[in-house]
Amino acid sequence: MPKLEVFLQTLIQGFLLGGLYALIGLGMALIMGVMKIINLAHGQLMMIAMYMAFWLFTLGHVDPYVSVLLAVPAMFGIGVAIQKWLINPLQRVDSIMPQNQIILTVGIGMVLTNLATLFFSGDYRSTPVSYATKAWYLSDFWKTSPLELSVSYKELVSFLVAAAITAALWFFLQKTDTGKSIRATAQDKDAALLMGVNVERMRVVTFGLGTALVGAAGCLFIPAYYLFPDLGGQFTTIAFVVTIIGGLGSTTGAIFGGLILAVFESFTATYVGMGWATVGRFVIFVAVLIFLPGGVYSLIRSKKLGK
Amino acid sequence: MQRYAPLAVAALLALVPFLGLSSYLMHIFILVIMWAIIGMAWNLLGGFTGLVSFGHAAFFGLGAYCAAIVYHHFAWSGWWGLPLSVVVVALFSLVMGFVVLRLRGPYFNLSTLAIGEVLRVTAQNLDKLTQGDLGILLSQRTWTEKQNYYWVVLLLALGTYYAVKALVGSRRGYYFVAIREDQDAAESLGINTTLNKTISLTVSGVLTGIAGAFYFNYMGYIDPKVVFDLPGISILAIMIVMVGGAATLTGPLVGSVIMVLLAEWVRSIPKLGAAHMSVFGVLLILMIIFLPNGLVGDFGKIRKLFRRKEAA
Numbered sequence: 001m002p003k004l005e006v007f008l009q010t011l012i013q014g015f016l017l018g019g020l021y022a023l024i025g026l027g028m029a030l031i032m033g034v035m036k037i038i039n040l041a042h043g044q045l046m047m048i049a050m051y052m053a054f055w056l057f058t059l060g061h062v063d064p065y066v067s068v069l070l071a072v073p074a075m076f077g078i079g080v081a082i083q084k085w086l087i088n089p090l091q092r093v094d095s096i097m098p099q100n101q102i103i104l105t106v107g108i109g110m111v112l113t114n115l116a117t118l119f120f121s122g123d124y125r126s127t128p129v130s131y132a133t134k135a136w137y138l139s140d141f142w143k144t145s146p147l148e149l150s151v152s153y154k155e156l157v158s159f160l161v162a163a164a165i166t167a168a169l170w171f172f173l174q175k176t177d178t179g180k181s182i183r184a185t186a187q188d189k190d191a192a193l194l195m196g197v198n199v200e201r202m203r204v205v206t207f208g209l210g211t212a213l214v215g216a217a218g219c220l221f222i223p224a225y226y227l228f229p230d231l232g233g234q235f236t237t238i239a240f241v242v243t244i245i246g247g248l249g250s251t252t253g254a255i256f257g258g259l260i261l262a263v264f265e266s267f268t269a270t271y272v273g274m275g276w277a278t279v280g281r282f283v284i285f286v287a288v289l290i291f292l293p294g295g296v297y298s299l300i301r302s303k304k305l306g307k
Numbered sequence: 308m309q310r311y312a313p314l315a316v317a318a319l320l321a322l323v324p325f326l327g328l329s330s331y332l333m334h335i336f337i338l339v340i341m342w343a344i345i346g347m348a349w350n351l352l353g354g355f356t357g358l359v360s361f362g363h364a365a366f367f368g369l370g371a372y373c374a375a376i377v378y379h380h381f382a383w384s385g386w387w388g389l390p391l392s393v394v395v396v397a398l399f400s401l402v403m404g405f406v407v408l409r410l411r412g413p414y415f416n417l418s419t420l421a422i423g424e425v426l427r428v429t430a431q432n433l434d435k436l437t438q439g440d441l442g443i444l445l446s447q448r449t450w451t452e453k454q455n456y457y458w459v460v461l462l463l464a465l466g467t468y469y470a471v472k473a474l475v476g477s478r479r480g481y482y483f484v485a486i487r488e489d490q491d492a493a494e495s496l497g498i499n500t501t502l503n504k505t506i507s508l509t510v511s512g513v514l515t516g517i518a519g520a521f522y523f524n525y526m527g528y529i530d531p532k533v534v535f536d537l538p539g540i541s542i543l544a545i546m547i548v549m550v551g552g553a554a555t556l557t558g559p560l561v562g563s564v565i566m567v568l569l570a571e572w573v574r575s576i577p578k579l580g581a582a583h584m585s586v587f588g589v590l591l592i593l594m595i596i597f598l599p600n601g602l603v604g605d606f607g608k609i610r611k612l613f614r615r616k617e618a619a
Binding site: 032036037038040086089090093094095096097099100102103104106107108109110111113114115117118233237240241244273275276278279282285286289290293 | 353354357359361406409410412413414416417418420421422424425428429431432487537538542545549553554581582583584585587588589591592595596599600604
């Protein structure tokens with residue numbers, strides 16, 4: 001049954017990729033929820049983290065999965081700096097254009113992409129890790145299996161690390177004081193301010209956190225993907241589409257959004273053609289906007305309220 | 308007097324080819340005026356109606372491909388692309404408006420960006436119609452001299468200027484500004500916001516599409532990566548308006564002069580050439596922080612700054 005095999009393999013591939021998409025989308029959803037702006041430099045920041053992992057691997061022989069530990073704090077710092085010195089001052093600027101902050105992040109993204117091209121050249125790079133071709137086959141475990149399916153080692157590890165980070169983030173947001181303050185700021189900025197939450201600091205922490213999450217995703221992506229300076233833009237759109245599918249700045253929604261988008265994309269790539277995967281991304285985006293404008297989150301919420 | 312100032316400027320500009328400038332300088336003049344058209348078109352939607360589009364490359368590329376396909380498949384003159392692009396882009400804007408105009412704020416911004424990208428990928432993949440990444444080449448340009456192109460684009464720019472001016476000065480123009488300031492308030496006052504936003508989007512798109520059709524006839528070659536380029540077309544259109552001044556009539560022309568000259572200048576410096584996007588990005592960041600309404604919009608602010616220095 002080769003048809004079923006292809007179908008299942010595509011599903012697995014999409015699901016594993018979905019974990020990473022969810023991580024990218026989570027960072028975007030956090031920033032969008034707390035600050036009500038879209039960070040159009042999101043993918044470009046991920047590209048920077050990927051270069052960090054790449055150079056750590058090439059020069060220091062640090063495994064990309066270990067470099068997560070180094071890249072995350074570094075990216076957190078970059079995010080904090082951007083928020084503190086570039087985005088926060090804008091709130092005091094008087095302008096007739098309503099979406100200045102978004103255009104600002106476009107400017108940041110342009111500079112990052114261009115600087116990466118200047119310093120690291122436009123070459124396609126990859127990290128030739130020792131486990132690059134390692135994979136597990138279903139027939140290894142189940143000799144008489146009628147289907148032959150495989151799971152690549154690096155994709156599975158990336159997925160598991162992404163899931164662990166997501167779980168840690170959930171714990172942080174649900175259980176810690178800072179996490180609760182962030183959620184309060186996202187729900188109602190003014191009410192949070194009245195309750196004694198330092199809203200200004202929460203914005204800075206959130207932007208740092210969002211950047212750190214996408215940085216972690218970058219390190220997890222690098223064993224499996226090519227790296228080049230222009231790659232950022234494509235991941236910015238992925239992050240945005242994930243949050244749209246998930247629903248307005250909802251973190252739970254972003255996880256579902258990431259899985260749905262990745263599975264849909266891998267099906268488009270298998271059954272329509274590689275070149276159309278990007279178009280598929282936008283088709284699902286427009287379809288969600290028309291048929292489910294609140295995203296997956298609105299479904300979850302209506303179910304909760306129904307009880 | 309002020310009423311005739313644009314005509315006087317246009318008349319002066321029309322005399323430029325008689326100065327006997329080099330072919331390269333004429334090229335710069337043509338680019339400046341073409342970008343002024345796109346800037347004015349973007350400004351109608353972004354500056355006056357407050358709908359910041361990241362996807363004007365969609366209209367530009369669609370217009371350019373109208374001209375290219377008419378030429379390539381029917382062997383007509385590429386200039387037929389100009390009237391055809393009006394029809395095609397208008398229809399496209401109506402369909403696009405149906406999806407994107409129900410969105411607000413960041414959602415609108417990103418969906419326009421997505422549409423620009425979708426058209427690029429589609430044009431890359433529809434080999435039969437667009438020749439994909441190979442692009443379409445105009446084997447013989449209408450004129451070898453640049454001056455005729457210059458006059459054509461100048462005429463288009465003058466038409467665009469008066470079209471935008473008439474629209475903005477009319478009752479509808481006030482509706483646009485009301486929508487920008489507060490869409491809900493505008494709606495509660497009885498303004499049909501969907502209709503007015505659709506009009507703004509369609510006019511803005513059509514004007515950009517005409518510029519795109521002109522671009523094919525002038526440059527003689529297009530491919531999806533050039534005409535649907537995100538930083539090269541969509542973002543540059545935003546920058547021209549941000550530098551010149553959003554929601555001003557003359558801002559896009561000022562912005563276009565600065566941006567085109569800056570682009571050419573930075574590219575000509577050997578070591579800085581590759582960094583021109585960084586220069587643009589930093590300029591964009593500085594403009595947003597210090598002169599958010601552009602050179603024309605914040606002219607009073609700039610003048611005050613210099614006055615204070617004189618007084619001190």
